[in-house]
Amino acid sequence: MTWDKTTRRRLSREQGTIFKDWGGRIPIALIYPNTYYIGMSNLGFQTIYGLLNSYDNIICERVFWEGGSGPKKSLESEHPLEDFAVLAFSISYELDYFNVVEILKSSTIPLFAAERNDSHPLVIAGGPCIIANPEPLAPFFDCLAIGEGEAILPSMLEVLSEGIQGKRDELLRALASYPGVYVPRLHDGKPVSRQWVRNIDDFATTSVILTPETELGGIYLMEVARGCRWGCRFCLAGYLFRPFRFRSLDSLQAQAETGLKYGKRLGLLGAAISDHPELDELVNRLRHMGAEISVSSLRIRPLSRAVLRGLAESGMKTVSLAPEAGSERLRHLINKGVSDKDIFEAIDDIAAQGLRQLKLYFMIGLPTETDEDVDDIIKLTLALKRRIERARSRLTLTISPFVPKAGTPFQWLPMTSAEILSHRLATLKNSLEPNGIEIKSDSIGWSMVQGVLSRGDRRLAQALSRMDGKSLSSWRRALAECSLDAHYYVNREIPFDERLPWSNLDSGVELGYLERELGKAHLGEETAPCQLAECQECGVC
Numbered sequence: 331m332t333w334d335k336t337t338r339r340r341l342s343r344e345q346g347t348i349f350k351d352w353g354g355r356i357p358i359a360l361i362y363p364n365t366y367y368i369g370m371s372n373l374g375f376q377t378i379y380g381l382l383n384s385y386d387n388i389i390c391e392r393v394f395w396e397g398g399s400g401p402k403k404s405l406e407s408e409h410p411l412e413d414f415a416v417l418a419f420s421i422s423y424e425l426d427y428f429n430v431v432e433i434l435k436s437s438t439i440p441l442f443a444a445e446r447n448d449s450h451p452l453v454i455a456g457g458p459c460i461i462a463n464p465e466p467l468a469p470f471f472d473c474l475a476i477g478e479g480e481a482i483l484p485s486m487l488e489v490l491s492e493g494i495q496g497k498r499d500e501l502l503r504a505l506a507s508y509p510g511v512y513v514p515r516l517h518d519g520k521p522v523s524r525q526w527v528r529n530i531d532d533f534a535t536t537s538v539i540l541t542p543e544t545e546l547g548g549i550y551l552m553e554v555a556r557g558c559r560w561g562c563r564f565c566l567a568g569y570l571f572r573p574f575r576f577r578s579l580d581s582l583q584a585q586a587e588t589g590l591k592y593g594k595r596l597g598l599l600g601a602a603i604s605d606h607p608e609l610d611e612l613v614n615r616l617r618h619m620g621a622e623i624s625v626s627s628l629r630i631r632p633l634s635r636a637v638l639r640g641l642a643e644s645g646m647k648t649v650s651l652a653p654e655a656g657s658e659r660l661r662h663l664i665n666k667g668v669s670d671k672d673i674f675e676a677i678d679d680i681a682a683q684g685l686r687q688l689k690l691y692f693m694i695g696l697p698t699e700t701d702e703d704v705d706d707i708i709k710l711t712l713a714l715k716r717r718i719e720r721a722r723s724r725l726t727l728t729i730s731p732f733v734p735k736a737g738t739p740f741q742w743l744p745m746t747s748a749e750i751l752s753h754r755l756a757t758l759k760n761s762l763e764p765n766g767i768e769i770k771s772d773s774i775g776w777s778m779v780q781g782v783l784s785r786g787d788r789r790l791a792q793a794l795s796r797m798d799g800k801s802l803s804s805w806r807r808a809l810a811e812c813s814l815d816a817h818y819y820v821n822r823e824i825p826f827d828e829r830l831p832w833s834n835l836d837s838g839v840e841l842g843y844l845e846r847e848l849g850k851a852h853l854g855e856e857t858a859p860c861q862l863a864e865c866q867e868c869g870v871c
């Protein structure tokens with residue numbers, strides 16, 4: 331086997347790569363529809379790679395989208411996509427849908443599932459976007475995993491092992507009979523129930539491969555908790571990964587022992603790790619084991635001083651917090667659960683620990699936002715800057731437009747127009763950059779595309795299939811060719827009685843609960859965080 335130069339370099343710098351013999355095994359290509367650099371920091375992708383390869387009769391190899399239209403090959407053995415029995419996509423971001431299409435088009439495998447036959451690989455997908463609303467991609471896939479891979483893959487693999495050589499229709503019928511497996515072509519209208527792991531201690535969710543060539547390079551990633559208790563009304567993680575679950579201290583310690591064989595650095599991941607009831611003790615134990623720890627982001631409340639101290643002692647320089655909105659009014663509306671006072675206290679604690687770089691995440695275009703709310707972002711940021719300057723810390727802001735997501739209470743709401751978003755972003759930049767505050771922002775144009783795809787329906791697959799390169803002009807042209815209007819998808823409030831494209835799926839959260847949450851948002855009422863198993867309000871537990 332001869333690998334190209336980049337592949338050879340990548341493989342030589344990796345630790346933990348799994349090489350298996352193809353003989354007698356079902357070959358599965360696990361595809362991340364973005365670059366190696368981004369994909370290798372995705373813990374979900376790494377987990378599925380480890381899980382699939384834990385089966386003796388399966389060989390799983392990775393494929394990444396790296397731009398260019400040439401045929402894609404697996405990293406481990408450079409086999410082309412056509413050689414695999416199964417192509418399994420792991421999809422985390424709507425804007426990667428374009429790369430999904432490009433990857434399939436770069437092969438000789440027909441793009442649409444209906445055009446494939448028994449000789450083609452089975453094309454499947456999972457990941458957060460698929461769990462929320464797979465409809466814009468549904469015509470490309472034979473089947474979709476609605477839920478957490480650890481909960482669905484074991485039964486799926488059993489069916490695949492028996493039926494992959496047989497008739498495709500029979501295989502699809504067998505797959506469709508399992509919970510959490512959505513076969514768009516055979517769907518009978520009964521919502522497919524999202525599946526999740528009851529006890530996350532039953533499965534390790536850690537880095538399998540370490541490489542310096544990725545965003546979180548050289549860090550052994552460990553999932554501390556899954557889901558989130560807080561239920562911010564715009565947030566996918568807060569709804570589609572319910573209920574909130576956390577790992578036991580002992581299992582985390584055992585994972586850390588494995589991680590420390592690779593190096594000193596451990597990355598603690600989870601949407602709300604601060605809610606782990608024994609986080610202080612975990613950090614103490616890891617520090618005693620000699621680990622340097624880092625975290626993806628922290629909630630403003632609760633924010634533990636012991637954890638901040640552990641991070642500072644580990645040499646971590648940057649802390650990320652997400653106030654999301656400048657005004658308390660909007661933070662009530664989105665159910666953020668933090669006051670101005672909480673933010674100031676958090677900033678003081680961070681500065682006191684000597685953490686010198688603070689990243690703040692805000693959204694613009696939140697429901698009912700006015701220019702005054704944007705002024706409040708400016709006032710809050712400047713007040714925080716004055717506070718942290720005393721400790722010689724630096725502040726950067728990341729601004730993202732609000733994009734309504736399927737499965738959340740804000741799923742019915744429109745996006746703010748691109749003109750208003752651009753105006754508000756310019757206001758923030760003009761007011762804050764001259765004060766030495768660096769601002770990073772998502773593209774307004776691409777955020778609108780994200781909005782179309784996040785609440786989109788099956789008709790969008792035709793537009794995706796007609797893309798000629800990934801550009802806004804090509805997207806507009808493709809929509810026009812399919813007589814589709816972006817405003818219909820993004821700038822429209824969807825009535826409660828309209829059938830939603832993603833109603834083929836049942837996330838477990840009752841529709842009535844989402845409606846009530848939206849009603850409370852409009853009244854500015856907050857909902858208390860889930861009380862773990864005792865709550866039972868949304869229907870999941």
Ligand code: SF4
Binds near residue numbers: 558569
């Ligand atoms: S705190 Fe809010 S924004 Fe963060 S993960 Fe939980 S629900 Fe989402």
